[in-house]
Amino acid sequence: MVKISEDKKKIQVLLDDLVVLESYNKDLLSFAPVPICYTSPQGVILEANPAFEQISGRDAYTLIGESIESIFDKEPITKLLEETINKTSIKGREISLFKKDGEKIETSVLAQTRKDKEGLISGCFIGVFDLTEIKKTEKELNNKIKELEKINKLSIGRELKMIELKKEIKQLMAQLAEKR
Amino acid sequence: MNKTFLKEEAEKLMQIKGNVKGAVLNVTLLYIRNKKGEEGVKLIEETMKELGHSFKFSEIQPLSWYKEGLSVFLILVAKELFDWTDKDIFDMGNSAPKFSLLTKILIRHFVSLRRTFEEANIQWHKHFDFADLEPVQINEKEKYLILRIKGYKFHPLICSYHAGYFLRVTQYVAKTEKIGVEETKCMFKGDDYHEYLIKWE
Numbered sequence: 455m456v457k458i459s460e461d462k463k464k465i466q467v468l469l470d471d472l473v474v475l476e477s478y479n480k481d482l483l484s485f486a487p488v489p490i491c492y493t494s495p496q497g498v499i500l501e502a503n504p505a506f507e508q509i510s511g512r513d514a515y516t517l518i519g520e521s522i523e524s525i526f527d528k529e530p531i532t533k534l535l536e537e538t539i540n541k542t543s544i545k546g547r548e549i550s551l552f553k554k555d556g557e558k559i560e561t562s563v564l565a566q567t568r569k570d571k572e573g574l575i576s577g578c579f580i581g582v583f584d585l586t587e588i589k590k591t592e593k594e595l596n597n598k599i600k601e602l603e604k605i606n607k608l609s610i611g612r613e614l615k616m617i618e619l620k621k622e623i624k625q626l627m628a629q630l631a632e633k634r
Numbered sequence: 635m636n637k638t639f640l641k642e643e644a645e646k647l648m649q650i651k652g653n654v655k656g657a658v659l660n661v662t663l664l665y666i667r668n669k670k671g672e673e674g675v676k677l678i679e680e681t682m683k684e685l686g687h688s689f690k691f692s693e694i695q696p697l698s699w700y701k702e703g704l705s706v707f708l709i710l711v712a713k714e715l716f717d718w719t720d721k722d723i724f725d726m727g728n729s730a731p732k733f734s735l736l737t738k739i740l741i742r743h744f745v746s747l748r749r750t751f752e753e754a755n756i757q758w759h760k761h762f763d764f765a766d767l768e769p770v771q772i773n774e775k776e777k778y779l780i781l782r783i784k785g786y787k788f789h790p791l792i793c794s795y796h797a798g799y800f801l802r803v804t805q806y807v808a809k810t811e812k813i814g815v816e817e818t819k820c821m822f823k824g825d826d827y828h829e830y831l832i833k834w835e
Contacts, residue, residue, distance in 0.1 A: 469697040476696075476735055494744050496809040501738070515668055518732040519805060574745045 489582040492568070495575050497522040497535050509561075509584060511553035522580065526551050526563070538565040538578055551582065560585040635714050640685055643710055643789070647703035648687075650788055652764035654705045657696035661730040662708055668729075670716060681711055696735045699763060706788045713791065720794045727798030731806070736760050747807045748772060751779055757803075762786075770829070777835065779804070782819075783828040790822040800830050810834040 483490065489506035491499050502510075502517045510517060510525050522531055527550040538544045543566040551559045562583040570576045666674050675691060682688060687704060694700070713723060731737040740757050744750050750757075751772045758767035765785035772779040781800055786792075801815040812835040819829035 469695075473696055473735075476738065492741075494806050495746070496807055498806045500741055500744075500806065515729070515732070519802060521809075521811075570745065576745050577741060
């Protein structure tokens, strides 16, 4: 009788610890500024943190149970999942994400499989980096480079013209000297 | 809302033996909160108190055992209070695995459709201390599976809830957009068990 009571107490302590651990996991995921989700091996979203809710424009209620293919550009994300399952992890793949309202966001995706104790793949972690600002800066830089190239081309053209004109003046001066 | 009817139903339900994990009650709360907000949750708690089954959602421990009768009664009260249909109850069951702590613990079993199917009863007993969920048949070529619940007879309302729940778990592991569930046998229609046929394309 005492033994059963002690076992029950131990089980209750373990159950309480499990609830605390779950709460800790939840808080950690909520704190993470990086959008993270967890999918089944088939690509169904099973968990998503608030940052993922924000970037996708969907709440967890809508996201969980959705296919990852309905959030990202279908073909590349399917390929990414397949490759992740074969290679365990993939880093820095650029894939477009579509918000609920249809807005397209350029992202860099990293994925890693999760295995059970028998080594079978039980799911996939997916992390997302928003490339919007980087792409914007990249575009601005490219425009600047193009502008500079244009100016450079014009400058070089002007320089060449000047050399040509100098030559012409020299020739004219020589001709004038001969006539004198 | 017919309080006399609900009191009678509660009396019947509380007499049936069987326990469920608090996590199931918690996801019912989340569904109510999502559909009706904090006011809805408050209303449910007040109504439950009026009907003589007072409890606070915030005090529910997800891994402790509670009477299944209480869990079923809670759903019944929500249905009556918010004028929900069977479709809403199906939706409630369908949403349940999304936020259940138990589902998170069981995620490791969602390796494949076959494994999820074969371990159905293990999953069932993580939720309930009674009855069985028997994986009867799976045919991945013809794309269907059959599940049976034996020894569970609380309220016909829960048939829709379970249908929604099984559909969601299958959706987690079957790569398809076209999927449906049908209760083909029911203890409330004179059958010996509840049977669910899930088909996908």
